Amino acid sequence: MHSDLGPATSADQAVEQLYAEHWAALVRLGTLLLRDQRAAEDVAQDAFVALHGRWGRLREPASAVAYLRRSVVNGCRSAQRRAVVADRHQSEHRGNTASAEASVLAGERRAEVLAALARIPRRQREVLVLRHWLDLSEADIAAVLRISRGSVKTHSSRGLAALRLRLEPDA
Amino acid sequence: MNRELDNELRTILRSHAESVQPTDHLGAIRARTQNGPAMQWWRRPLVLAGGAALVAASVVVGAVLLADPDPADPDPPMASSATREVTVFELGEVGARVWLYPVRFTTTRTDDEAVDAVRALTEHEPTGDRFSLWHDMCAPGADVRAVQIAGGVVTIDFATFAGETCNVEPQTSMATRQQLALTLLPATGKLLPVQLTVDGSPDGRPVSADPGALSPVVIDSPDNGTLVSSPVRVTGTSDTFEANVQWQVLRDGEVVDEGFTSSGTMGERGPFQFTVDLPPGTYTARAYATSAEDGRLVAEDTKTFTVR
Numbered sequence: 001m002h003s004d005l006g007p008a009t010s011a012d013q014a015v016e017q018l019y020a021e022h023w024a025a026l027v028r029l030g031t032l033l034l035r036d037q038r039a040a041e042d043v044a045q046d047a048f049v050a051l052h053g054r055w056g057r058l059r060e061p062a063s064a065v066a067y068l069r070r071s072v073v074n075g076c077r078s079a080q081r082r083a084v085v086a087d088r089h090q091s092e093h094r095g096n097t098a099s100a101e102a103s104v105l106a107g108e109r110r111a112e113v114l115a116a117l118a119r120i121p122r123r124q125r126e127v128l129v130l131r132h133w134l135d136l137s138e139a140d141i142a143a144v145l146r147i148s149r150g151s152v153k154t155h156s157s158r159g160l161a162a163l164r165l166r167l168e169p170d171a
Numbered sequence: 172m173n174r175e176l177d178n179e180l181r182t183i184l185r186s187h188a189e190s191v192q193p194t195d196h197l198g199a200i201r202a203r204t205q206n207g208p209a210m211q212w213w214r215r216p217l218v219l220a221g222g223a224a225l226v227a228a229s230v231v232v233g234a235v236l237l238a239d240p241d242p243a244d245p246d247p248p249m250a251s252s253a254t255r256e257v258t259v260f261e262l263g264e265v266g267a268r269v270w271l272y273p274v275r276f277t278t279t280r281t282d283d284e285a286v287d288a289v290r291a292l293t294e295h296e297p298t299g300d301r302f303s304l305w306h307d308m309c310a311p312g313a314d315v316r317a318v319q320i321a322g323g324v325v326t327i328d329f330a331t332f333a334g335e336t337c338n339v340e341p342q343t344s345m346a347t348r349q350q351l352a353l354t355l356l357p358a359t360g361k362l363l364p365v366q367l368t369v370d371g372s373p374d375g376r377p378v379s380a381d382p383g384a385l386s387p388v389v390i391d392s393p394d395n396g397t398l399v400s401s402p403v404r405v406t407g408t409s410d411t412f413e414a415n416v417q418w419q420v421l422r423d424g425e426v427v428d429e430g431f432t433s434s435g436t437m438g439e440r441g442p443f444q445f446t447v448d449l450p451p452g453t454y455t456a457r458a459y460a461t462s463a464e465d466g467r468l469v470a471e472d473t474k475t476f477t478v479r
Contacts, residue, residue: 015204019197027193032184037191045196045203052204110183117180132177133184146331146369160173163180 005064011055015048018064023048025134026072032129033076035118040072043079047071069134069144073126080122116166124159127152255280257291260353261303262346263386265471270386271349272301272472275394285318285358289327292354304347318355324377325355325363330370345378352380385440387411387470388458397476401449403456410440411460411470419457420447427454453477 005014026047030040047068054067117125123145130141131152142149255278260271278291293305293315314330348365356362364377390407393399409416414437419429427449434441443458459471 012201012204015200016197019200023196024193028188028191031191032188037193040191041194041196044193045200048196048200049203052200109179110187113180113183114187128180129184132181133188146372148370157173160176160180164173164176167176 011052014055014064015052018051018068019048022065022068026068029069029129029134030072030076032133033073033126034079035114039079040076043072043075044068046075066140066143069130070146073130073144077122112167113163116163119166120159120162123147124155124162127155128159128163131156253280254278255284255287255291257288257354258357259288259292259295259303260350261295261297261301262350263301263472265386265468268469269346270470271346271353271384272386272389273353273391274301283318285325285355286315288354288358289315289318289351292350303350305350318358320359320363323363324366325352325359326366326368327351327355328368328371346384348378349380349384352378353382353385386472388416388460388472390456390458390472390474393456393474393476395474395476398479399476401451401478402446403449403454403476403478404444404446405456405458405474406442406444407458407472408440408442409434409458409460409470412463413437414441415460416443417459417461418445419459420449421455421457422452449478451478 005017009017023044026044027037027040030043031037034040034043050071051064051068055064117128120128126145127141130136130144136144138149138152141152145152147155257276257278258273259276261274262269263272264270274295274297276291276295278287278294281287292303295303296306297303315327316330317328319326319328348367352362352365355365362380362382364379366377367374388407388409388411390405392406393403405418407416411434414434416432416434417429418432419426421427428447430445432443432445434443453475454477455473455475457471457473460469461467462469
């Protein structure tokens with residue numbers, strides 16, 4: 001469907017089309033990073049608005065999806081920073097709710113893994129989510145996060161190691 | 172072991188992601204992207220005054236920034252080897268125009284003056300109606316690593332930079348570069364085009380600095396929040412029509428004194444000053460300029476201080 005997005009496509013059309021194809025995935029990406037669907041929807045909405053403003057200057061319309069993903073990852077980062085102070089005293093409560101919900105849905109292990117994922121360093125979490133959920137290649141992850149492919153490898157293996165350490169502290 | 176965790180993570184993330192049911196925001200996105208009356212401030216044109224006297228203006232901008240603190244200032248800030256005072260530039264809106272204003276900000280000192288200046292810009296949080304694109308949109312994640320001058324361009328390298336959101340509009344990205352160029356002036360010695368890089372890769376093209384983006388009226392002293400003695404001497408620089416500057420001193424919003432002064436030379440930026448006798452209390456000095464055609468406000472600056 002990307003092939004429809006040519007240089008002649010207007011910003012409005014591009015946004016409509018990309019929204020139809022990628023809105024759900026971008027909200028899910030944001031939710032995996034932020035653990036808060038409403039905040040993720042706000043971030044994804046900002047990403048589309050930003051894309052609209054930049055459309056005329058995107059050299060390759062095909063890079064629009066990478067641009068949207070990058071905006072969502074960056075937006076989640078900013079949202080997290082803004083939320084850190086406000087959240088500190090609520091996090092315990094929220095954590096309990098999330099894990100209770102998750103264990104009803106799919107058992108304790110899933111809740112454990114998601115909780116561990118939320119506590120590893122941000123960059124490692126971003127790489128793991130992009131790789132394991134979106135199935136992006138190292139090159140695509142590097143483009144989204146604007147880091148080198150070598151860094152993608154490093155963050156990925158460190159992220160998995162950090163995750164394992166939290167899940168199996170005795171292993 | 173890694174392979175197992177790999178697969179497990181994949182399964183868990185998928186099922187978790189699929190449990191998320193996004194709600195529809197297309198209407199909201201349309202409303203924000205189609206030109207409506209609710210224009211956001213960063214879409215408004217950042218004024219870039221005509222190219223008159225560019226060189227002269229930049230010399231005076233430099234003089235404004237590099238000027239020694241007023242020797243009459245009874246409370247000069249204590250110099251400290253652990254901190255560095257940087258003149259950073261924030262933005263203020265007058266009418267539909269956005270101007271740059273200098274503000275003094277103290278940051279930690281390293282041996283790299285230019286890096287300190289950029290860090291100060293990202294740390295500074297304006298108050299009142301003033302704003303900074305570096306604080307509001309770009310600074311989260313703007314981790315400055317190096318500043319280099321080469322080939323007549325100053326290159327600022329960030330380790331990470333949430334720059335996508337602040338490069339949305341040409342005016343926005345222009346304003347962020349102007350803030351940088353002027354903030355870096357004492358370190359670079361002259362206004363240079365600004366190039367950002369993120370982890371070494373260029374982010375956009377070099378943007379030329381324009382001294383015309385500086386507010387036509389700037390009050391230098393007394394600074395916000397300072398304690399001064401009466402009579403109070405208010406000084407600043409201006410570049411206004413026929414060099415006229417109007418001023419007021421307000422207490423609790425009421426004008427207690429007002430007058431006219433002039434920055435001397437027409438067509439270029441020059442210093443102005445006025446002196447007022449004030450009983451103890453907190454006051455706001457306002458210097459401004461109005462349009463000769465229709466009397467509307469075209470430039471202003473305010474500073475709030477306390478008379479002991």
